[in-house]
Amino acid sequence: MWHGRFPSGNVRFYYRPKGHRGIAMPDLPPDDPVFLNAYAKAAGVRPRHPSRVDSIASGVELYEASDQFRVLAQGTRDARRRMLDDVAERYGHASRCDLAPKHITKDLSGFSAHARNNRLKMWRGFCKWMVEQDDLPRDPSDGLKKSPTTKSDGHVPWSHDEIEAFCAHWPLGSVERLAFELIYWTGARVSDAVHLGPGNVEREGWMTFRQQKTGGEVWIPFNRELPEFAEPAGPDLALLKQAIHARNERQMTFLHTQKGTSRSSKAVSQWFAAKARKAGEASRTAHGLRKARAKGLAEMGGSAPQIGAWTGHESLKEIERYIKDFSKRRALSRAKEEHEVPTSTNKFQIEGKSGA
Template identity: 40%
Template structure:
């Protein structure tokens, strides 16, 4: 019985759905087709040897936009981004490389960039222009071009619709529809109470709660810390006792991770977001009731409860005052003013005497 010839490395076998197999030899970044023969067959060995003599094609021609995109993806600036941000930037740069990659960077002019973003939606155009500016700034710093052609180029501004904050009526309607033990309700209470993004919420559980009853974690998107009370409650947050009680009544005690699938596995970030939107629709809520809208609702609830900007930032993980202002803009202004007054004065404001 013949044995397979040893030493045939870099062979890739692709099996189609119908069972057919295709064999290739990997040469650099390309695949060279091999005959459908046993590896010990003389013709297969001859084809294998011939494939090894094929000169690898350069992946990116020097000086092109595709080469610039590849260089930027290997840069420190790109590597220091959060994983989720890197994924978005890679997709954007891959599209730029596919659409404009064969052109040379030194030939780029402002009107080329305007033409590139003109056919995109306002939001997509803004993101594309940000990517162009980043890689062209990198090109200037690396000495590839003398000046940045993106300077002065502006994308068309359209109406930006941020995630809408849930109303108290919508929060109550969701709770009325989904019972405490339902997976949808558990995810709802976790996201609403912690104010965590979906990318963080999928990782939260009892393993991150310390002996004093505080939940602490490092955010995936920003790398910054976030901390919120679980079994304790600060004095200033006493008006949120009902929300805390519902959260504690819903989260399971028999597993570490709170938000899981039916099989007990943690949910994916994208899956959680879409699943929560579907759960809101099933409860009869508008299509713009999203998981991120619960995060905004928590920030607003904290403002209404009398939390300072620093306290809101520590709870939700926001690092800047502008971010906190953005998320609390829809807070109940009467609640905010009343809570602030009580916190600063101890609610000792004298009442006007009644008329006799």
């Protein structure tokens, strides 16, 4: 609100939150940066630096609106946008042309390990765009190296015993069991599994979808003959179909809410981990089922490209490691049964049914 004028002729403005006394704004025009900062401070908003045409802040705005940024997966865009907005907040007033490796190095010094590497990925994407689309003469992120990180298996693949324990605890007909069977058979990330439904099964019997994270297409046998190497996994597919039929529901997605809407991937990840704990598997996750499927296909004799087409892995390094590990175990094993392909027969017999 305003009340009168200053001797300078500028209008006296006050910011007056509901139920509080008014806060006087400075003796300046309302479009002055100092006035705007004062207004934002009174409103509890952290102001951005005014964006000059050549500023880093304006570059961030242009990059976030670019095709190069918009083709990134939604989760990647969200994470990168938070980092880019932080960069605009910290350094937005600086000129893009003055950006040098030392500036990025100093920014990265506030982070460590994976957080630093993720921040470096953001800088590389932003700098690449500035070179290609913004006529930046050189890439200031060139030559900057990733931080060494401790090697970790992360999400651990489920063992056969853990799979049997979960299935014994959560029977067919439960949504917990349906979630398990769907993720285990498809090897899908939770971000994709929550969107899968009858509409993803095409006429030729493939279950197909485009991945949220990478944009790549995945093709999984569903209502068709399995590839020869995957035939031992037939009981797993039969159990998924039984789990779907046991729910006897017709909705757009298999893992829908009680209202028929799709679940959020974050909520399902946390929910599934809690259900695994109830089944006695405290450290197992939905993503571990994805790894278990890739590992299982490798142990059945699938090649890296075959497994990658099923699971949607763009990098085949992890799959090749599963294949190599199993080959080593088999080469050193004397027991005949350890040379044979492991199957889900025991899990299948829990239900007292057979067939595909």
